Amino acid sequence: MYKHIRLNNIRVVLSHTTHPGNIGAAARAMKTMGLRNLYLINPSRFPDPQALAMAAGADDVLQDAVLCSTIDEALQGVVLTVGMTARMRDISNEVASPREAMPKVLQEAAEHPVALLFGTEMSGLTNEEASRAQLLVNIPANPEFSSLNLASAVQVIAYELAAAAQIFQPAAMELQPATHEQVEGLMAHLEKTLYEIGFFTTQNPQRMMQRLRRLYARARLEPDEINILRGILSLTTEYNGRLKERYRQEHDV
Amino acid sequence: MYKHIRLNNIRVVLSHTTHPGNIGAAARAMKTMGLRNLYLINPSRFPDPQALAMAAGADDVLQDAVLCSTIDEALQGVVLTVGMTARMRDISNEVASPREAMPKVLQEAAEHPVALLFGTEMSGLTNEEASRAQLLVNIPANPEFSSLNLASAVQVIAYELAAAAQIFQPAAMELQPATHEQVEGLMAHLEKTLYEIGFFTTQNPQRMMQRLRRLYARARLEPDEINILRGILSLTTEYNGRLKERYRQEHDV
Numbered sequence: 001m002y003k004h005i006r007l008n009n010i011r012v013v014l015s016h017t018t019h020p021g022n023i024g025a026a027a028r029a030m031k032t033m034g035l036r037n038l039y040l041i042n043p044s045r046f047p048d049p050q051a052l053a054m055a056a057g058a059d060d061v062l063q064d065a066v067l068c069s070t071i072d073e074a075l076q077g078v079v080l081t082v083g084m085t086a087r088m089r090d091i092s093n094e095v096a097s098p099r100e101a102m103p104k105v106l107q108e109a110a111e112h113p114v115a116l117l118f119g120t121e122m123s124g125l126t127n128e129e130a131s132r133a134q135l136l137v138n139i140p141a142n143p144e145f146s147s148l149n150l151a152s153a154v155q156v157i158a159y160e161l162a163a164a165a166q167i168f169q170p171a172a173m174e175l176q177p178a179t180h181e182q183v184e185g186l187m188a189h190l191e192k193t194l195y196e197i198g199f200f201t202t203q204n205p206q207r208m209m210q211r212l213r214r215l216y217a218r219a220r221l222e223p224d225e226i227n228i229l230r231g232i233l234s235l236t237t238e239y240n241g242r243l244k245e246r247y248r249q250e251h252d253v
Numbered sequence: 254m255y256k257h258i259r260l261n262n263i264r265v266v267l268s269h270t271t272h273p274g275n276i277g278a279a280a281r282a283m284k285t286m287g288l289r290n291l292y293l294i295n296p297s298r299f300p301d302p303q304a305l306a307m308a309a310g311a312d313d314v315l316q317d318a319v320l321c322s323t324i325d326e327a328l329q330g331v332v333l334t335v336g337m338t339a340r341m342r343d344i345s346n347e348v349a350s351p352r353e354a355m356p357k358v359l360q361e362a363a364e365h366p367v368a369l370l371f372g373t374e375m376s377g378l379t380n381e382e383a384s385r386a387q388l389l390v391n392i393p394a395n396p397e398f399s400s401l402n403l404a405s406a407v408q409v410i411a412y413e414l415a416a417a418a419q420i421f422q423p424a425a426m427e428l429q430p431a432t433h434e435q436v437e438g439l440m441a442h443l444e445k446t447l448y449e450i451g452f453f454t455t456q457n458p459q460r461m462m463q464r465l466r467r468l469y470a471r472a473r474l475e476p477d478e479i480n481i482l483r484g485i486l487s488l489t490t491e492y493n494g495r496l497k498e499r500y501r502q503e504h505d506v
Contacts, residue, residue: 056402145285148282151405152278152405
């Protein structure tokens with residue numbers, strides 16, 4: 001639609017959507033703004049006639065929708081995940097407005113897949129889902145009544161994206177960002193290592209992992225850096241293994 | 254909600270809405286952005302349980318909704334009517350983007366009632382309705398699929414209004430704009446006069462009145478100017494009446 005704009009690199013991910021009508025309405029909202037890639041994580045009912053009715057002509061978006069059973073499946077290949085949040089979270093994550101965030105989305109999408117992640121109708125993203133995002137976005141709203149309908153939220157975000165696209169000029173890419181899988185590989189490795197070295201005996205594992213995720217999300221890791229960090233983790237385990245082995249030998253356990 | 258911002262001066266007018274669910278969803282969209290005044294011109298069904306269900310907590314907006322039987326009733330007291338249009342009209346009216354238009358809405362709303370006018374789901378505003386607007390707004394959309402859901406359109410416009418409100422600084426008012434009734438009074442007077450002087454024997458009355466409406470919409474008439482114009486019209490008729498009288502006397506009709 002626009003030069004330098006790769007809307008095809010942008011996917012809308014709806015997690016655990018309850019009402020099929022909202023999926024259809026979201027597909028319609030996407031298509032009005034030129035978005036076509038819909039990913040659905042465990043929707044309650046899909047496909048469904050209500051979804052089709054509410055799509056009102058965006059049937060193709062529904063037909064091509066990718067059904068996923070986990071968030072990691074939906075975020076495969078993605079280098080930037082933008083999580084939508086209706087509330088300010090206790091965890092002091094960076095929260096941007098749609099207008100601030102969409103130029104960043106376009107910047108990444110010029111070269112890599114990007115995900116716009118929406119939680120369930122009732123409660124939004126879980127903490128686990130939000131922790132997969134490098135950037136959280138809040139649609140500014142009436143503090144006394146802040147809950148937008150899911151499809152309305154998709155419409156506002158898609159509208160801001162299209163508005164940003166009209167004036168977008170790509171900057172030179174400074175870094176080669178890691179994919180979602182590479183980051184998750186590091187996180188799994190890190191968590192396993194921290195267990196092995198006994199770090200979690202004094203710390204809440206879940207909370208600590210969220211804080212570490214946040215730290216690395218801010219850093220926007222490159223693949224090389226992930227290799228370096230994982231190298232350190234491997235050596236840590238190895239070193240720890242050698243210590244245990246020596247202890248075993250010395251004490252004849 | 255914000256200093257200088259009179260969201261209470263802004264009304265959302267939905268004309269001939271077919272689906273009550275859309276009225277409820279529009280009420281919810283309004284309330285999330287701090288808008289409360291809903292006017293309904295001849296809705297197909299209202300009140301209706303579907304409207305209530307889709308309002309999802311914006312029941313107060315529905316309860317206070319003003320039911321009207323004509324557009325003039327809905328626009329009573331309004332000094333600026335912004336009409337939403339999905340298409341570029343053949344009549345070369347000024348069409349703005351939401352981002353361009355909303356600061357103007359806030360500017361007027363600081364002192365006077367303003368209307369945001371939405372047409373039916375299927376076909377939008379009629380030409381007659383559009384001709385009541387001083388400003389037409391088009392939400393930029395995918396040229397191959399440009400039809401936003403009614404409530405989604407309300408959401409985008411209300412969102413842009415709230416976004417504009419956050420950075421709004423009122424300018425000094427340059428003029429004292431006429432109300433909708435004053436403008437309509439002039440239009441009726443003008444049309445009647447043009448009939449009387451035989452202007453419409455060679456012109457399509459409807460099309461001509463729309464062009465004249467457009468001209469005066471651009472001018473943003475002040476009450477004093479309306480008085481002047483109506484004074485001219487009155488004299489025109491009087492003069493015409495005197496001519497007829499003289500003709501009658503001279504020819505002994």
